[in-house]
Amino acid sequence: MSKKNVARTVGRIFLGSFLVFAGVSHLTFARDEFQAQVPDWVPLDPDVTVLASGVVEVGLGAALLVARKRRGLVGVATALFFLAVFPGNIAQWLEHRDAFGLDTDTKRFVRLFFQPVLIALALWSTRRPRARGGDRSAP
Numbered sequence: 001m002s003k004k005n006v007a008r009t010v011g012r013i014f015l016g017s018f019l020v021f022a023g024v025s026h027l028t029f030a031r032d033e034f035q036a037q038v039p040d041w042v043p044l045d046p047d048v049t050v051l052a053s054g055v056v057e058v059g060l061g062a063a064l065l066v067a068r069k070r071r072g073l074v075g076v077a078t079a080l081f082f083l084a085v086f087p088g089n090i091a092q093w094l095e096h097r098d099a100f101g102l103d104t105d106t107k108r109f110v111r112l113f114f115q116p117v118l119i120a121l122a123l124w125s126t127r128r129p130r131a132r133g134g135d136r137s138a139p
Helices: 003-027 031-037 046-066 071-094 105-112 114-124
Strands: none
Touching: 003 031, 003 046, 003 071, 003 114, 031 046, 046 071, 071 105, 071 114, 105 114
């Protein structure tokens, strides 16, 4: 296995583990913190939103850890999830909502730059390795 493939595997395992932990925290000990982040314009009850996103995070995280044949599809789904929750992160900054130590506009603004990193990591870590000669069709 090449160094790049090892790095992708480590990135995928990190991201999958992070999502499982975040999802479990949505469902249990950090539920109130996450509810405080749900923007008013979300049409669902904040608790339902937090529970649903927690279930999705656990599912995506687990899929990142175990999926083999559909790994690329899982990466795209994970990236789309991160894209879907990004407006909530923007709302947290614009509405000055405190949660998880993000208690200043600067901290909330800086956090916005991590979402594209998560999207890129989801896509990069689940890409199929290139075969010799640059052919991506090899298993």
